[in-house]
Amino acid sequence: MQFQWQVDQTDIDHVKTFVASHAANPFVRMRVERNLASAKPAVDRAEFWKQMVGMRMTSVQRSGPNSAVAKFLRTTPFPLEYDGFDRETDGEARRDLISSTLRAHGGIRFSDKIAEDLSRNLDKLNADQGWATTLKKVNALALRSEARQERELARYLQKLLHGFGPKQSRNLLQSLGLTRYEIPIDSRITKWLNDFGFPVTLTATALADAGYYEFVLDGIQALCAASDVFPCVLDAAIFASFDGDAWTQENTIY
Incomplete structure (x- = not known):
């Protein structure tokens, strides 16, 4: 059996008009500037760790511009700097420090589970060639990437990292x-796609399955390809449509 995504002109017009209506939003402009750049800065351990912390924190809690998560990630200096953890060999002490830091900030749910996952992930990255292999794969996307290459890396991270399912990877x-x-x-x-008339009704529960997630993502990518819009830009436009002008050039972090 085979399945083929069909995109008609009405779908294309809808996507093009929607993205154009949010093109001036700072959040969308930043996404275009960063993710569509022809070449990107190399990712080091500290940057990977910071973003891993941040994206683990976004799971099952608000992450808009005024959320506790966003405020935590904008804090300078970053409260969970990598240099403070790469030398910490006591896993229990590391977990306690991460958890207590998150609780002290306030408003962040599941601090103990997040701390456990992050500590275990650091152990995995520090073991064998964990860091070397992961950063090599990640930095291979610094030049113009292909969809297949990105998907393979997302699968790798999902398998490697605790607390990172299809969405978080x-x-x-x-x-x-x-x-x-x-x-x-x-x-x-999912709300935007359901309102748009996506042929499959989407739910968070079903999207937890990696196969189903990739099936839906194939549909989004087909829609974007037909509309001459990169999926990451459609994603930014949808995000901006919910938050309005709350994102600025200064506070955009994702």
Whole structure:
């Protein structure tokens, strides 16, 4: 059996008009500037760690411009700097420090589970060739990437990292400014697509399955290809449509 996504002119016109209506939004402009750049800065351990912390925190909690998560990620200096954890060998002490830092900030749910996942992820990255292999794969996307290449890396991160399912693995890559085609399908995306008339009714529960997630993402990518719009830009436009002018050039972090 085979399935083929069909995109008609009405769909194309809808997407083009929608994206154009949000093109001036700072959040959309920043996404275009970062993710569509012809070449991107190399990702080091500190940057990967910071974005891994941030994207693990976005799971099942608000992440808009005025959310506790966004405020935490904008804090300078960053409260969970990598240099403070790469030398910490006591896993329990590391977990306690991460958890207490999140609780002290306030408004962030599941601090203990987040701390456990992040600590275990750091152990995996520090083991064997974890960092070397991961950063090599990640930085391969610094030049113009292909959809297949991005998907393979999203699958790798999902398998490697605790607390990172199909959505969070893509959230991480997008926050690093690396991906054009693989996007996190969150509640905003599902609402917009359901209202748009996407042929499959989307739910968060079903999207937790990696196979189903990729099936839906194939449909989004087909829609974007027909509309001459990169999925990461459609994602930014949808995000901006929910938050209006709350994102500025200064506070945009994703």
